[in-house]
Amino acid sequence: MARPASGRPTDQELEILKVLWEHGPSSVRDVWKAIAVSRDIGYTSVLKIMQIMRDKGLLACDARKRPQVYRPRQTQQATLKHLAGDLLKRAFGGSARSLLLHALGNEQATRDELDEIRQLLDEMEGNAK
16 A cells, blocks of 8 residues: 655655755665765665655656666655745744744855845845835
């Protein structure tokens, strides 16, 4: 039976999604090799997580190929937008101001990042008028 989609990938699922977004459709072995560079994890653990992700609808699998090739069902942008919106609602009561103040208060933003934020705010302000 298919697992219900929670809408939010777990930390391990997000780690796998990042590999697939960076490298494109990949086999379990390719994903495992990419993750194993930075931490100790078994091949079968990655396989099981990816099977669960397929059952949850986070990944699609081309079973016609051997080895099977997995790909994300959503783009990185769509997933990150969903995660940011969920965090905004759950942790900050829907307040974008509070989220931004906490994010900028915890990390030192670079000049380029601040310029990009200003540009985005200017665009949003222009669209609101």
